Amino acid sequence: MDKLAKGIQKAGIPDAKKHLFICLGPDCCSKKEGEVLWEFIKKRVKDLPVMRTKAACFRICRDGPLLVVYPDGTWYSKVTPARFERILKEHILGGQPVNEWVIAKNALGCSAVVKPTDNP
Numbered sequence: 001m002d003k004l005a006k007g008i009q010k011a012g013i014p015d016a017k018k019h020l021f022i023c024l025g026p027d028c029c030s031k032k033e034g035e036v037l038w039e040f041i042k043k044r045v046k047d048l049p050v051m052r053t054k055a056a057c058f059r060i061c062r063d064g065p066l067l068v069v070y071p072d073g074t075w076y077s078k079v080t081p082a083r084f085e086r087i088l089k090e091h092i093l094g095g096q097p098v099n100e101w102v103i104a105k106n107a108l109g110c111s112a113v114v115k116p117t118d119n120p
């Protein structure tokens, strides 16, 4: 296996069911809050078919840490480790977004993966 193929495998692309992007600040939240959340998410999704990527900034710059879950394009604000635990159980594993914390939805044209009843 060449280096590119190994990298693709290591990133989890072939098996991924969800991809999480997380802004860790420094403008939407403190760097410390962001890093605490990042370390928690890394630990919690380690053995799941879930990719996670740090985003430098979503240009929202408030109410962070911010999290977007793809392929459904569900955006969450003020994500703490405790909130992420519920998002993980109910949305990422259970398929039902935690609507009380959802700030936006846009599946970027992948309408087949979003049920009309999922829209807030």
Ligand code: FES
Residues within 6 Å of the ligand: 023, 024, 025, 026, 027, 028, 029, 056, 057, 058, 059, 060, 061, 062, 064, 066
């Ligand atoms: S710093 Fe997080 S959205 Fe800009």
